[in-house]
Amino acid sequence: MKEKRTKIQVVLTDELVGQEITVMGWVRTKRASKNVAFIALNDGSTINNLQVVADAEKFGEDILRRITTGASISATGKIVESQGAGQACELVAESIEVFGEADPDKYPLQPKKHSLEFLREIAHLRPRTNTFSAVMRVRHALAFAVHKFFNDKGFFYINTPIITSSDAEGAGEAFKVTNFDLNNIPKTEEGQVDYAQDFFEKESNLTVSGQLEGELAAMALSEIYTFGPTFRAENSNTTRHLAEFWMIEPEMAFYDLQDNMDLAQEMLKYLVKYALDNCADDLAFLEKRIIEEEKNKPQAERSEMTLTERLKFVLDNDFERVSYTEAIEILKNSKPNKKKKFSYLIEEWGADLQSEHERYLVEKHFNKPVILYNYPKDIKAFYMRQNEDGKTVGAMDILFPGIGEIVGGSQREERLDLLTTRMQEMDIPADEMSWYLDTRRYGAVPHSGFGLGFERMILFVTGMGNIRDVIPFPRTPGNCEF
Structure with missing residues (x-):
């Protein structure tokens, strides 16, 4: 009869000393002497390994030789208090079964430090590393927390379409969706692509945002949120951009701008607190990793806060609310601007703020998270x-x-009148958006909403430096592996 498996997280957190159990997982390392082998086993349920002690005489060379880094095994035995440092308990093996071997000469994840760039090339294996298993557990916890936050507040979860004919941002950076034979695309008499012959009989693309459809749902259910994949065909190779990413987009009827700010601040604090309360081991590992990495950086490039301090910085401070106009004055008169230290100098009202300006306001001027509001309409979307x-x-x-x-x-x-005028100014065809305008024709109400890029949130909470390292399989220009 197959033994029931106990997860390693349970073994390390519950009082199981003296009990006989079965654990299953992947071998991280093995240290062997003439008499005994010490196997560090991990099953992904926790950042921590369980040490399995295997008597060399009992198991023989044949079995122990097959147990190498990357191999998968099942081990049954008694949990005892550990004699060595670093763990409270260990499993003394009575029986071991090798599920799958890993050729030690070919297995890419040898027990040594690997660069993040290298690990991106083997994204199918990188969740087995401590860093990426920690990031994925944090990602799961925060996804759960998003749903819990909105559910507990009485919001309804809405699935907005992934394939759509609208471009919510009007930026024209959408991936096209077609069923055409690309070697034989039908054309109209005018030589244009004849979308009437395509699957949807109109030009279609992958969604850049669920917001517009979310607004429709809010006009019936009052408070809704979407949480799904979005796509941008932006040819950007920065550490902050992905072509496929997940967005959290609540839309609320009867909310004004202040209500919107209140909800967003409450949600962000909730997510940070949830991570601190539920991901302590993973965050401790990630913080230690960052501290080690920063030792190799010049003093000027090192972070002034540890990961935990940065999370508590968000949790313990009320967010400073500052108008765009006030922020421009602060930035114009700032030392980095006057001494031309900013890459993008702030010279006049109307400038689109860059990350360096935003971070100056948060980290130097106010020393707390900041909410900027009332932006110039010329740098913002038509629906605001x-x-x-x-x-x-x-x-x-x-x-x-x-x-x-x-x-x-x-x-x-x-x-309705102001919205249609703005759409005309921005060359957004009102006839194609009549479904959206209907919410202004029939029972319009004040309403608000916002978007949180989920990967940006994971980036902040884990302290990782590149957004490609907080999603299982990153999609970026030239990269669609796996």
Whole structure:
């Protein structure tokens, strides 16, 4: 009869000394002497390994030779208090079964330090490393926390379409979706692509945002949120951009801009607290990893806060609310601007703020997270509510240390005449968006919403330096492996 498996996390947290159990997992390392082998076993349930002690005479060379780094095994035996340092208990093996061997000459994840660049090339194996297993467990915890936060507040989870005919941002950076034979694309008499013959009989793309469809749901259910994949065909190779990423986008009827800021701040604090409360071992490992990495950096490039300090910086501070106009004055008069230290100098009102400006406001000027609001309408999307001054819109961005903008949102324009005028100014065809405008024609209400890029949140919480390392299989220009 097959023995019931006990997860290693349970073994290390519960009082199981004296009990006979079975554990299963992958071998991280094996140290062997003439009489005994010490096997570090991990099953992914925790950052910590369980030491399996195997008597050499009992198991013989044949079995122990097959147990190498990367091999998978099942081990049954008694849990005893550990005699060595570093673990409270260990398993003394009575029986071992080798499920799958790993050729030690070919297995890519040898027990040594590997660069993150190398690990991206073997993304199918990197979850077996401590770093990536920790990141994936944190990612899971925060995904669960997102749903718990909104569910507990009475929001409804809505699945917005992945294939759509709208471009919510109007940026034209969408991936096209087609069923055409690309070697024989039908054309109209005018020589244009004849989308009427395509699968959807119109031009279609992968979604860049679920917001517009989310607004439709909010006009019936009041408070909803979406949480799904979004796609941008932006040819960017920065450490902050992916072509496929996940967005959390709540939309709320009867919320003004202040309500929107309140909800976003509450959500971000909730997620940070959830991580601190539920991912302590993984965060401790990631923090230690960052400290080791930073030793190799010049003093000026080292972070002023540890990972835990940065998380508590968000948790323990009220977010400073500052208008875009105030922020521009602060930046214009700042030392880095006057001494031309900024890569993008702030010279006049209307400038689109860069990450260096956002981080200056958070880390140097206010020393707390910042919410910027009332941006110039010319640098924001068509759906944002226009303010009485005729120059600004009710937009808000939340800025975090080390990362800059993490949330972007706005009060939405509910007034049909102002919205259609703005769409004309930005060359957005009203006839193709009649379904969206119907929410302004029939029972329009003040409403607001925001978007949080999930990977940016994971980047902040884990302290990783590159967004490609917080999603299992990153999609970037030239990279669609696995």
